[in-house]
Amino acid sequence: MFQTDRYVVTICDQFKNRWSKKLAIVLSKTDKMSGMKAKRFLNILVILAVFTGLMVVLQDRLIFFPGAWPAGFTLPEKLENCTLTQVTLQTPDGLKLDALLAQSTTPATLHKTVLFSHGNAGNLLHRAGKIDKMCKAGFDVFIYDYRGYGRSEGSPTVAGAISDGKTALQWLLDAKKINREDIVLYGESLGTGVAAEIYRESKAQFAALVHESGFASLSVMAGRRIPLIGSFILKRDLPTSETIKNYHGRLLVIHSRKDEVIPYSDSEMLYNICPSKNKTLYTIETAGHNSPVWDDPAWLKRWQQLMQDLQHPISSE
Numbered sequence: 593m594f595q596t597d598r599y600v601v602t603i604c605d606q607f608k609n610r611w612s613k614k615l616a617i618v619l620s621k622t623d624k625m626s627g628m629k630a631k632r633f634l635n636i637l638v639i640l641a642v643f644t645g646l647m648v649v650l651q652d653r654l655i656f657f658p659g660a661w662p663a664g665f666t667l668p669e670k671l672e673n674c675t676l677t678q679v680t681l682q683t684p685d686g687l688k689l690d691a692l693l694a695q696s697t698t699p700a701t702l703h704k705t706v707l708f709s710h711g712n713a714g715n716l717l718h719r720a721g722k723i724d725k726m727c728k729a730g731f732d733v734f735i736y737d738y739r740g741y742g743r744s745e746g747s748p749t750v751a752g753a754i755s756d757g758k759t760a761l762q763w764l765l766d767a768k769k770i771n772r773e774d775i776v777l778y779g780e781s782l783g784t785g786v787a788a789e790i791y792r793e794s795k796a797q798f799a800a801l802v803h804e805s806g807f808a809s810l811s812v813m814a815g816r817r818i819p820l821i822g823s824f825i826l827k828r829d830l831p832t833s834e835t836i837k838n839y840h841g842r843l844l845v846i847h848s849r850k851d852e853v854i855p856y857s858d859s860e861m862l863y864n865i866c867p868s869k870n871k872t873l874y875t876i877e878t879a880g881h882n883s884p885v886w887d888d889p890a891w892l893k894r895w896q897q898l899m900q901d902l903q904h905p906i907s908s909e
Contacts, residue, residue, distance in 0.1 A: 655782070657714075681736060704774050705768075708736075734760060758790055784832060798841060802845075805846070810830040811831070839867070
């Protein structure tokens, strides 16, 4: 009996020892794998942190693509439908901005001035064709280069672009004695966000707000370009939709269905949420984001129609 018990005990001890060793090996491997996973997870977090930090630091370079003024280029005195005058603006933080006043030679019963906030690439010279067609429709045009663009001093930022737009508006009010009710705030691409901010911060009535190829907000665009973190790392947003949903003045929205940079649906949304009874959505069917839409007679007709519409002022609610 004792011999049998001793044998059973021995067998049990051997079994226990054998499986204890195997369990120890498995646990050891599990610990190593857990350690490797933890290290890999930590590495991913570090990479994400570095990437996010770079996006925060370099975001202005990802948003703005300024074009330098061509070496030796002299501004002509006129285009086909306007005369040109170079203007130097002074910002509140001491920078000099380059600007251009185009005065229409087209006979018009009304005098309306377009304050032109351009897109994020190039400089004001790249908008010469568009400016000339606006003047053909009877508008004067005042276009300015953001800081860091063309001959303007400084480096571009979102907050800086808004400040530059407000500086340009103030020049029209002070130097040219133009009433806000005679100014059309026009934005192109990124400039639509700037134009909306000029309106929002001015808290005043303007002749009209015109958005061409615009976005719902800069944060939405950032989220599309950099998923998960893009919309959260912006130092300053351009929340156009938040402004438009409370806008009761005259609105013209222009966008192409084939825009490959900013989706047409953004402009549809802006048009739909605007409570104004005096709003128009002009849809271009085939042009890309950077196509010369001003060469299309229909584009010119839309601006001529706007000039006619402005002969019947509306009250802002």
